Amino acid sequence: MFALDEQTKMVQTMVRQWCETQLAPRIPAFEHGSELPFELMKKMAKTFGLDAMVGAQVRKRIDKLKAAEAGGTTDETSAASLSGSLGGDTMMTHVVVKELSRVSPGFAMGWGVSMGLAGGAILAKGTADQVERWGLPLTTCKQIGSWCLTEPGAGSDAFGSMRTTATVDGDGYVLRGSKTFITNGPGADIFVVYAKIDRGEPPAEQSVATFIVLRDDPGFTVGPPFKKMGMRDSPTSEIFFDDVKLGVERLLGGREKGKAGRSDTKDSLANERSGVPAMAWGIIERCYDASVAYVRDRRQFGRRIGDFQAVQLKIADLYLKLRNVENTVFRLAWMQQSKTQDPAYVNASKAWCSQAAVDAALTAIQIHGGYGYMEELGIEKLARDAKMLELGAGTTDINLLSAARALIGPDGGA
Amino acid sequence: MKILVPIKRVPDPALKTKVKDGAIDLTGANWVVNPFDEYAVETALRLLENGEAGARVAGAEIVVVTIGPEDAAQQLRSALATGADRAIRVDAEDKALDAGVVVAALVQIIAAEKPDLVILGKQAVDGDANQVGQMLAGKLGWAQATFAASVELAADQKSVLVGREVDAGVEYKRIGTPGILTVDLRIVSPHSVKNNVTPATFAYPDGPRYASLKGIMAAKKKPMDVKKLSDYGVTTTPVTREVGIELPAARAAGQIVADIPTLVKKLADEAKAI
Ligand SMILES: Cc1cc2nc3c(=O)[nH]c(=O)nc-3n(C[C@H](O)[C@H](O)[C@H](O)COP(=O)(O)OP(=O)(O)OC[C@H]3O[C@@H](n4cnc5c(N)ncnc54)[C@H](O)[C@@H]3O)c2cc1C
Numbered sequence: 001m002f003a004l005d006e007q008t009k010m011v012q013t014m015v016r017q018w019c020e021t022q023l024a025p026r027i028p029a030f031e032h033g034s035e036l037p038f039e040l041m042k043k044m045a046k047t048f049g050l051d052a053m054v055g056a057q058v059r060k061r062i063d064k065l066k067a068a069e070a071g072g073t074t075d076e077t078s079a080a081s082l083s084g085s086l087g088g089d090t091m092m093t094h095v096v097v098k099e100l101s102r103v104s105p106g107f108a109m110g111w112g113v114s115m116g117l118a119g120g121a122i123l124a125k126g127t128a129d130q131v132e133r134w135g136l137p138l139t140t141c142k143q144i145g146s147w148c149l150t151e152p153g154a155g156s157d158a159f160g161s162m163r164t165t166a167t168v169d170g171d172g173y174v175l176r177g178s179k180t181f182i183t184n185g186p187g188a189d190i191f192v193v194y195a196k197i198d199r200g201e202p203p204a205e206q207s208v209a210t211f212i213v214l215r216d217d218p219g220f221t222v223g224p225p226f227k228k229m230g231m232r233d234s235p236t237s238e239i240f241f242d243d244v245k246l247g248v249e250r251l252l253g254g255r256e257k258g259k260a261g262r263s264d265t266k267d268s269l270a271n272e273r274s275g276v277p278a279m280a281w282g283i284i285e286r287c288y289d290a291s292v293a294y295v296r297d298r299r300q301f302g303r304r305i306g307d308f309q310a311v312q313l314k315i316a317d318l319y320l321k322l323r324n325v326e327n328t329v330f331r332l333a334w335m336q337q338s339k340t341q342d343p344a345y346v347n348a349s350k351a352w353c354s355q356a357a358v359d360a361a362l363t364a365i366q367i368h369g370g371y372g373y374m375e376e377l378g379i380e381k382l383a384r385d386a387k388m389l390e391l392g393a394g395t396t397d398i399n400l401l402s403a404a405r406a407l408i409g410p411d412g413g414a
Numbered sequence: 415m416k417i418l419v420p421i422k423r424v425p426d427p428a429l430k431t432k433v434k435d436g437a438i439d440l441t442g443a444n445w446v447v448n449p450f451d452e453y454a455v456e457t458a459l460r461l462l463e464n465g466e467a468g469a470r471v472a473g474a475e476i477v478v479v480t481i482g483p484e485d486a487a488q489q490l491r492s493a494l495a496t497g498a499d500r501a502i503r504v505d506a507e508d509k510a511l512d513a514g515v516v517v518a519a520l521v522q523i524i525a526a527e528k529p530d531l532v533i534l535g536k537q538a539v540d541g542d543a544n545q546v547g548q549m550l551a552g553k554l555g556w557a558q559a560t561f562a563a564s565v566e567l568a569a570d571q572k573s574v575l576v577g578r579e580v581d582a583g584v585e586y587k588r589i590g591t592p593g594i595l596t597v598d599l600r601i602v603s604p605h606s607v608k609n610n611v612t613p614a615t616f617a618y619p620d621g622p623r624y625a626s627l628k629g630i631m632a633a634k635k636k637p638m639d640v641k642k643l644s645d646y647g648v649t650t651t652p653v654t655r656e657v658g659i660e661l662p663a664a665r666a667a668g669q670i671v672a673d674i675p676t677l678v679k680k681l682a683d684e685a686k687a688i
Contacts, residue, residue, distance in 0.1 A: 006488065006491065006634075007630050007631060007633070007634060010491070010492060010495060010625065010630050010633075011627060011630055014624050014625055014630075017624070018624060047624050047626075048624060048626055048627050049626025049627055049628050049629065050626075050627060052626070052628060053626070053627050053628045089631075092627070
């Protein structure tokens with residue numbers, strides 16, 4: 001149960017080879033912003049036949065939706081059961097994310113946001129027409145997507161403090177406001193945007209809805225890429241909506257859902273959180289592999305540094321983190337496969353794995369001494385990138401608080 | 415058209431060879447498909463598909479075969495994942511094999527399978543013996559073209575035109591089918607394989623293809639026959655014997671010389687190179 005099957009191992013070997021030969025050489029250009037990663041993402045999807053495989057699944061979904069719509073019903077399959085898996089095999093998806101993250105957590109994140117979050121949201125909640133026009137190109141990686149919730153004034157309190165509004169305008173809406181820290185912003189074609197429906201009621205009573213915004217929509221602009229501590233190979237930007245007119249075909253699901261609109265986002269949030277441990281796994285595994293090799297090889301005071309107990313303890317610590325995070329991913333994969341809902345676990349494990357990744361990367365730098373601090377080895381990059389895992393998909397504190405709230409439960413009154 | 419591709423598993427050539435107690439230490443070895451055999455599989459795939467459309471031509475079949483222990487099934491499966499149709503594993507321990515035994519088994523498999531072409535890697539990177547293709551052609555009495563750097567399948571599929579890099583340039587050789595081909599590294603360059611179906615302008619990626627995820631899933635369901643050497647009536651035993659294993663002596667450190675006359679003197683006196 002805690003071992004990869006032969007197929008998944010094959011995928012692992014293949015993606016690792018691809019990362020070493022195709023992705024790793026491009027990292028300096030991505031990191032320094034002289035090249036964007038999106039063409040390579042599309043190429044990767046084609047190389048591994050993701051487009052053909054996911055495309056076939058998505059087409060089936062479209063047919064099912066069309067049939068349901070013709071019969072006047074809707075298909076309420078949950079988001080978690082649809083997105084975040086390749087060919088229905090969740091562990092395989094985690095392994096791909098892990099392998100990408102060994103070399104470039106940013107590349108993994110950008111790909112995950114585009115295919116999994118933005119594509120997944122449309123796939124799970126879109127109408128047949130929306131899935132066909134925007135969900136299909138995103139989930140098959142023919143186009144790039146962004147998933148847009150955070151605003152300059154609304155981070156952890158994403159819904160309460162949300163200022164972006166969609167004012168009702170005839171049959172459609174007018175979008176006003178801005179979003180920030182948007183992964184893939186500088187290159188995305190399709191933006192999945194959360195906004196409050198404004199009919200003049202106080203903001204706290206406004207419902208949240210999801211819109212599809214396209215790069216060329218009049219009134220929509222994208223800011224320049226941010227300069228960041230890490231995840232530099234994943235361009236991030238602010239985006240602005242100045243009276244962007246949207247027809248009802250851009251309202252995800254085709255109709256307003258009132259209060260239920262927020263739960264659409266929550267499905268995506270759970271997906272986002274379940275994706276983080278695989279990234280931490282990749283970071284820690286690479287740190288562990290590199291460190292073990294290094295302490296066997298590096299000699300000081302006439303001995304291998306691996307013969308010093310202080311170094312041995314660090315190796316044991318890396319190993320422990322590696323196996324714990326790996327176990328977490330196995331459990332998450334099992335939860336996804338068996339449709340087990342456990343928000344406390346999803347939140348708490350995301351927080352733990354992210355912290356473990358930061359610790360492991362810093363430990364790996366320490367083991368490598370001055371060499372670990374140099375760009376060439378690629379370890380210092382992992383430390384910078386790992387820190388992001390403690391901020392995105394909810395900060396560590398927010399994740400832990402969500403876990404605790406799920407465990408304690410609501411106050412039913414005395 | 416049917417192509418048979420014999421493949422061998424080898425310890426990952428990217429890793430350092432370890433010698434322990436006078437033998438190569440294979441504990442924990444990472445086994446991979448011999449790189450030249452991967453090129454052979456890629457050649458077979460390119461010969462039998464419309465590369466631009468990504469689809470196999472009708473009626474074409476690629477059979478991969480290995481002679482080796484149970485673990486070697488993994489390497490067969492990775493060939494199936496890239497697109498081969500069917501696999502045969504002839505169960506045998508590595509120790510019970512040498513080129514002669516392998517050829518004896520392949521002769522029987524070929525008699526049963528009747529392929530139009532047998533494509534092999536020019537050599538396996540473990541022993542670097544470079545014998546199986548040539549011996550097989552000899553035993554079968556078939557035409558052979560070794561070290562193929564390019565190949566073109568005639569439109570009538572009755573012959574192949576093979577380019578071989580030789581000292582003076584490229585030598586072209588046409589052999590009829592059935593025949594034996596052994597392939598060199600350059601066979602997986604973008605324009606090295608032509609089949610008169612894939613448009614001549616089509617450029618393949620450099621190197622053998624990656625299996626698609628769908629291919630990997632499908633590989634599990636593709637047929638893999640497991641046979642014994644005795645099923646093919648092979649009674650041959652190895653005639654090669656391992657006398658000893660030694661790592662090459664460590665190279666002496668380089669020297670920096672002060673000027674050209676010293677260099678020339680050292681080359682003449684010490685290295686005896688001039
Ligand atoms: C590289 C990068 C990419 C990103 N990509 C995306 C994206 O694609 N789409 C998107 O929508 N967002 C994205 N984000 C945004 C990310 O989700 C937010 O940064 C995150 O939700 C935190 O919000 P904030 O930065 O506004 O911090 P704040 O919410 O202002 O938090 C600041 C500090 O206060 C703490 N805090 C806040 N509230 C509480 C509380 N109730 N109790 C205890 N502590 C609290 C936090 O833990 C944190 O330490 C990205 C961020 C980064 C850095």
